[in-house]
Amino acid sequence: MKPYNNKNSPKKSQIRTMFNSISGEYDFLNKLMTFGSDTIWRKKIYEIAKKSDPKKILDIATGTADIALELSNIQNAQVVGIDISEKMLKVGEEKISKKRLMSKIHLQIGDAENIDYPDKYFDIISIGFGVRNFENLRIGLKEAFRVLKKNGKIIILETSVPKNIIVRFFYKIFTRIFIPTLGKFFSEDKAAYSYLQKSAEKFPSGEDFVLILQTIGFKNANIQEQLFGATSIYTAEK
Numbered sequence: 001m002k003p004y005n006n007k008n009s010p011k012k013s014q015i016r017t018m019f020n021s022i023s024g025e026y027d028f029l030n031k032l033m034t035f036g037s038d039t040i041w042r043k044k045i046y047e048i049a050k051k052s053d054p055k056k057i058l059d060i061a062t063g064t065a066d067i068a069l070e071l072s073n074i075q076n077a078q079v080v081g082i083d084i085s086e087k088m089l090k091v092g093e094e095k096i097s098k099k100r101l102m103s104k105i106h107l108q109i110g111d112a113e114n115i116d117y118p119d120k121y122f123d124i125i126s127i128g129f130g131v132r133n134f135e136n137l138r139i140g141l142k143e144a145f146r147v148l149k150k151n152g153k154i155i156i157l158e159t160s161v162p163k164n165i166i167v168r169f170f171y172k173i174f175t176r177i178f179i180p181t182l183g184k185f186f187s188e189d190k191a192a193y194s195y196l197q198k199s200a201e202k203f204p205s206g207e208d209f210v211l212i213l214q215t216i217g218f219k220n221a222n223i224q225e226q227l228f229g230a231t232s233i234y235t236a237e238k
């Protein structure tokens with residue numbers, strides 16, 4: 001599904017336009033929409049990544065670089081963050097230079113579906129709330145697989161739909177009202193928040209997403225549900 005009603009414009013360019021338009025408010029609204037849990041999830045990603053003692057990390061769809069910043073706490077690791085939205089990256093660059101982490105994190109414009117790095121280059125790949133925005137999910141995951149070293153780990157944080165029927169009922173009512181209302185109050189771009197809510201409901205989650213990872217070639221996939229199953233952290237290996 002696409003953010004805007006323009007059928008002729010490809011999803012990727014609509015996604016870029018959308019994130020460019022909400023880049024200034026993204027961090028604030030992300031915190032509100034996740035009830036501040038985003039910080040906890042990033043710490044979990046850090047803990048998982050740290051175990052492999054990685055030297056080269058790629059954060060795909062890095063946006064305002066919060067995951068890249070968290071992962072830069074891993075000793076001796078260099079982090080590359082790529083994103084198609086130059087304005088999201090600009091916010092990220094400002095945070096990195098404020099924290100004087102320019103020597104540890106490198107941000108660049110880059111497309112998940114055509115990654116500008118050689119095969120088997122990275123020890124760890126992270127993708128936070130990025131995969132459901134890809135134009136072609138399978139091509140994006142195949143590219144991640146390609147640039148990951150053998151036995152390297154991919155860590156994906158993504159919205160999911162709770163499995164329990166009662167929780168799912170409340171989840172749907174809540175997100176259908178809460179997220180568009182936040183957009184209405186805090187953003188000029190109402191369509192963006194409607195897209196974020198609807199795409200979260202439609203995106204394959206849980207075992208369905210694991211199946212996709214397995215068809216790409218990933219093994220040892222694992223799901224850690226967060227926030228009553230409204231978000232999941234998936235890990236898998238090459």
Ligand SMILES: C[S@@+](CC[C@H](N)C(=O)[O-])C[C@H]1O[C@@H](n2cnc3c(N)ncnc32)[C@H](O)[C@@H]1O
Pocket residue numbers: 012015016019030060061062063064065066067082083084085088110111112113127128129130133134135
């Ligand atoms: C919801 S934001 C997530 C940002 C950050 N990872 C986080 O966890 O807060 C999604 C990001 O995915 C980026 N994105 C979408 N499709 C992409 C693609 N094909 N390649 C690279 N980045 C992409 C968007 O530009 C946007 O910055």
